[in-house]
Amino acid sequence: MIRLTRLTLIRGSKPLLEAADLTLNPGEKVGLIGANGAGKSSLFALLRNELHADAGEVDFPAAWRIAHVAQETPALERSALDYAIDGDTTLRRLEAELAEAEAAHDGLRSGALHAALQDADAYTARARAEQLLTGLGFSNAQMAQPVAGFSGGWRMRLNLAQALMCPSDLLLLDEPTNHLDLDAILWLEDWLKRYPGTLIVISHDRDFLDGVVNVVAHIDAGKLKRYTGNYSSFERQRAANLALSQAAYGKQQRERAHLQSFIDRFKAKATKAKQAQSRMKMLAKMEELAPIHAAAPFSFEFGEPERAPNPLLVLEAVRAGYGDKTVLAGIDLTLQASQRIGLLGVNGAGKSTLIKTLVGDLAPLAGKLVTGKGLAIGYFAQHQLEMLRPDESPLWHLARLAPTAREQDLRNFLGGFNFPGDMASAAIAPFSGGEKARLALALIVWQRPNLLLLDEPTNHLDLETREALTVALAQFEGTLILVSHDRHLLRATTDEFMIVADCGLQAFDGDLDDYRDWLFRTKLGQAKPARAETAAPAAAPDRKEQKRQEAEQRQRLSAQRKPIETRIRRLEEQMARLNGRKAEVEAILSDGDIYAEARKEELKQLMFEQAALARDLEQLENEWMEQQEALEAIGQPS
Structure with missing residues (x-):
């Protein structure tokens, strides 16, 4: 059992936790959530004994073995497979002791160590490590490659493999899905469900949390509150x-x-x-209750795109790749206006290659790509964050796109993406990955594209920003192709799936559950109960018709909601303006000088204005309530 009692944790001058209490039972799978900077990673450091509490107690069994994902990976010449096995530190220690005993010809000690190695499952270690690395997307060839040859994202996968390889009673995972594709996330989710110890995971992936955790610990206002159930239940x-x-x-x-x-x-x-x-x-x-300061929901929307050509673009017998290396071949695709495609495929299948070909970053190696007149592409990929100028501000980046726009208009727009005041004109070098991703999205939205090509747009985004992106994409009126490991985003914003597999592209006649089943049967080598009888997932005959009807219903609801939402925004702007003026008038009326005889006429006008403002505000508030009720009656697009 983990018991935190009256725990206070301060970093610098900032109190993260103040007299917080929490109890977690052995074997529970816990989602630790809270705003960025609330103290989630610091609490992990506390449990790993890397930080000490400023007050209160942290209590859990001293004999518990704790596993976590290392943040740094040395550039070793050691193979990926051996590096993963290194995660089992007990096994490696016993192996070293056995080598010493054999070198000393100590037969008695060697026999004892062989028995200890058997107890530590030493003779299945290689097979277990291979299974972990396969699940995390490594090929057999990659397992033999040196750690130094892998990129940063792949090294983080190796660190995750080490953590999973380590026999543990408590497993701490901080954003484990950030560097994983959907196939690896599905595998990890399945592995964690079967993990017998206590799991605490920090994640911004709501579907992953829903699939894994049965308890949520929420850090809010310096306190820890426990909720039983998954993330949706917590909400x-x-x-x-x-x-x-x-x-x-x-x-x-x-x-x-x-x-x-x-x-x-x-x-x-x-x-x-x-x-x-x-x-x-x-x-x-009377114990004074604190007012509720629920975080204001972050939201934005894509402007209505300029008129789009139809089709937007056509690929004819395209071969795509890099230099002499062919990744995809025989690609035929006609992209029609208003299509909303989720792109599926295991890691390395060529999803990003296809997106880069569509956007023009990669020229086709063969075949033909034809774009329609008036095509305006909005493109998001992780490497674009590296193209942002660290020494320049969000305002500078936006002004490059709109050199003739008024600075105040640019600032207002950036404010809508949570870059207010000084932050809009500050250099982005110290920005977090999430803030840079939010800026990249803002730059795309400003350009009002009619085709969005998004390659893993949710990496580094917190739950609130992910939800805002989901809502904005669901209401986007243009064409969308999306690569994402966020299943909630895929379900909410796409109408059809295509799969990149075996160097080709084809329609995937199924949903994400079908894809999961296909993945476990064909790529990850683990038997899973099949939802379909065929080797590849086959949908019910009416699945396409059902999806078409769902898409039409979603479009109808969006069309009905849009004018009401627009009117609500206008009302809120008017109310904000009138409330601002009302506050100014009341400030003047609270000043005793206004009641001087010489200002009698001014006082009279102000009192008339105050009454008129109150009347107008009441009318606006009544209409705002009516519009909200109308919006609620229509319902949300599913």
Whole structure:
């Protein structure tokens, strides 16, 4: 059992946790969530004994073996397979001791060590490591390659393999899906479900959390709160708790105001002094509830694209690759306006190669690519973050795209992507990966593309920004091709899937569950209950028709919602403007100078304006409520 009692954790001058309590039971699979900077990684460091609590206690069995993913990978000449086996430190220690005993011709010690190695499953270690690396996307050839030959993302996969190889009672995983493709995530999810120890995982992938965890620990306002269930269950429970807390806060504020009013009116009257004193004591004893400061939902939207050609582009017998290396061959694709395609395929199959060919970064090695007149592509890929100028600001990057735009318009736009004030004009060098990804998305949105090509857009994005991107893409009126390991994003924004496999591209007549089954049967070598009888996933005969109907329904709902949402935004802008002016008027009226005889006419005008503002605000608020009810009646696009 892990028990945190009155735990206080401070980094620098910032308190992350203050008198926080949490209990986790052995074998539970826990999702640790909270805003960026809330203290999730620091709590991991505390559990690994790399940090010490500033107050309170952290208690769990001293004999527990803890495994975690190393953040650094030395450039070793050691093979990937041997590096993965190194994760089992007990096995490596016993092997070293055996080598010493045999060198010393100590037969008794050697016999004992052979027995210990058998107990440590030493003789299955190689097969277990190969299975881990296969699941994480390594080919047999790659397993023999030196660690130094792998890129940063692949080295992180090797570190993950080491952590999974290590026999452990507590497994700590910090964003384990960040460097994985969908196929590796599905495999990891399956592996973690069968992990017998206690798991604590930090992740921004809601489908992954839903599939793995049965407890959520939420860091909020310096406290830890435990929720039973997966991430979706947590969202429902937290929403209900927030509503109850807000209602309790509102009720208490009314009670406090009532008590204070009585005290103010009667504390000077002898006949009421006793009652006033009594109410003062009640007010002092009343534990003041904190107002609810739920984080404002981050949102943005793609502007309506310029008119698009149809078809947008055509590939005819295209062969794609790099130099002399062919990755894809015989590719035929006609991309029609308003298509929404999710691109599937195991790691290395060629999804990114296809996207780069479509965008023009790679010229076809053979065949023909024809683009329609007026095609405007918005392209997102991880390497584009490296093309951002670290010494320049978000404002500078946007001004390059819009040299004639007013600076205030650019600042307003960037503010909508959470780059307010000084942040908009600060150099992006210290920005996090998530902030840089958000800037890259902002630059795409500004250009109003009619075709979006997105290659893993959610890497480094937090849950709130992922959800905002999901909503924006669901309402995007252009054409979309999406590569993503985020299943929630794929389900919510695409209408059809295509699969890149065996050097080709073809329609995938199934959903993500079908893809999972196909993956485990054909690529990962683990038998899974099949949902279809054929070797490749086959959909029910009416699946395409069902998807078409779902897409039409989603488009109908979006069309119905859009004018209402636009009106709500306009109302909110008007209310903000009137509230601003109302505050100015009330500030002037609270100044005693306004009541001077010489300003009598000005006072009269201000009082008239105050009444008019209150009346107009009431009308706007009533209409805002009506529009919200109308929006709720329509429902969300599924």
